[in-house]
Amino acid sequence: MTGTRSTGRRERLRIETTAEIKRTALELMGSGGPDAITLRAIAREMGMTANAIYGYFATRDDLVTALISDVYTALADAVDAAWAASAQDAPAERIQAWARAFRNWALANPEGFRLIYGDPVPGYQAPAGGAAPDAARRVCVGIAALADAAWGGAEQAYGDADFGWDDFDPGLLDKVRPAFPALPPAGVALALRIWGHLHGLVTLEVYGHLRAQTLSPDKLFHAELTHLVRSLGLAPGAPR
């Protein structure tokens, strides 16, 4: 009768307000870009004083950090879901599904994409640890899954460079090696190379640099994706 018992009313309100602050910040970002995330604007929107937000986030950067974590997690969820939803025995289609999910998410959430991968907000400096690096790592592990799925056919084209385990961040390897024991260092390198490859096309498109040159970035991306899959020794799956 008195609502949830496990968490007090106060705590519940606190959680709700925290969520509302973040939601409002994301709305502002969506309509006015990353610079629209100002404590005062958020407070105005919520009918409170700017300083009240300090009860929830110690500083504006902390809020931005929380937003990045949330947004990055959403991206990781999206690509992981696309990967999980694709047929396990069709590596080419899985990779294409992953890449399309990455690009589609970026195009659907351009402000979020800039928040994650660009200069998010004036003067913001990412903290060392936290949830955002975790999400980044999740994305990397996701790409490692791509590399692992394709390694059989890709080894010939990508296995010649002499990578060693000490070329990579231990924190990444802690996640990758147990998950993909058969993947050698060059395979991890392949994962990062794929990431960079796709990232570049998507970044240019999201930031508008590509749109100034071509009218069909979509075609460009899919051509390059098909090429990548072939390059990995796989037969490209059906488009779309």
Place this chain on the structure above:
Amino acid sequence: MTGTRSTGRRERLRIETTAEIKRTALELMGSGGPDAITLRAIAREMGMTANAIYGYFATRDDLVTALISDVYTALADAVDAAWAASAQDAPAERIQAWARAFRNWALANPEGFRLIYGDPVPGYQAPAGGAAPDAARRVCVGIAALADAAWGGAEQAYGDADFGWDDFDPGLLDKVRPAFPALPPAGVALALRIWGHLHGLVTLEVYGHLRAQTLSPDKLFHAELTHLVRSLGLAPGAPR
């Protein structure tokens, strides 16, 4: 005795001051990131009032636009020079030289790179025309030269996608088609694909996303570059 006659003393001072403002802005950016570009800081550094800058740039965005033009032109100069300095009859080495110049410039001028390709400064929105798009186009034309040089061997791997001239911006084609008459639409697409490909790796590295995962982004880049050259049907040249 009275100095240059073609331009008055006043005009000369004006040009010098304009240059000093831009130089100071670039210094501030170099030491404090793109957000350090504030009219007040520049003025402080130069011993004037912030409003005095309004005599030279109508608004802060105009100053940023001018900086982007300058920096973008410097990048275009750097890659063009590397291209011109490499042997004309060794397309693989030319491409590698171009790509290395691109990456090296980005790593040497990370702040400039973010200024060009990132969210440069809070709220800044690029104007439609001007020198910056020209420099961007110059870079694109430079990559088109790569594609043109490699098209003979690359056509097999990159020529299947059905691109037409109407997939591209007319302004780009105005520059590219006269310079490379033999290059078909798919070749122009290849240029943009190469651009995106390299851009991604460099962007991740400059923004620190890659460094969180690998300790040798250099190795990664060169492995990918070698792969790219091979993929273009060329034999990679000597490293470094």
Place this chain on the structure above:
DNA sequence: GCGAAAACTATACGGCGTGAAGTTTCTGAA
């Protein structure tokens, strides 16, 4: 019912871009 803690407001400071108005300095012609 009450004391403490949590949530929130009020006020203030320095920094930002920028507009309006005033002041100094230079220039070119009478």
Place this chain on the structure above:
DNA sequence: TTCAGAAACTTCACGCCGTATAGTTTTCGC
């Protein structure tokens, strides 16, 4: 040589921002 006018620059002002400090209200646990 003088002097109007333009150019360069300063001063003052406004409203924005993040945020520190202090004070006020609301709510919870006993």
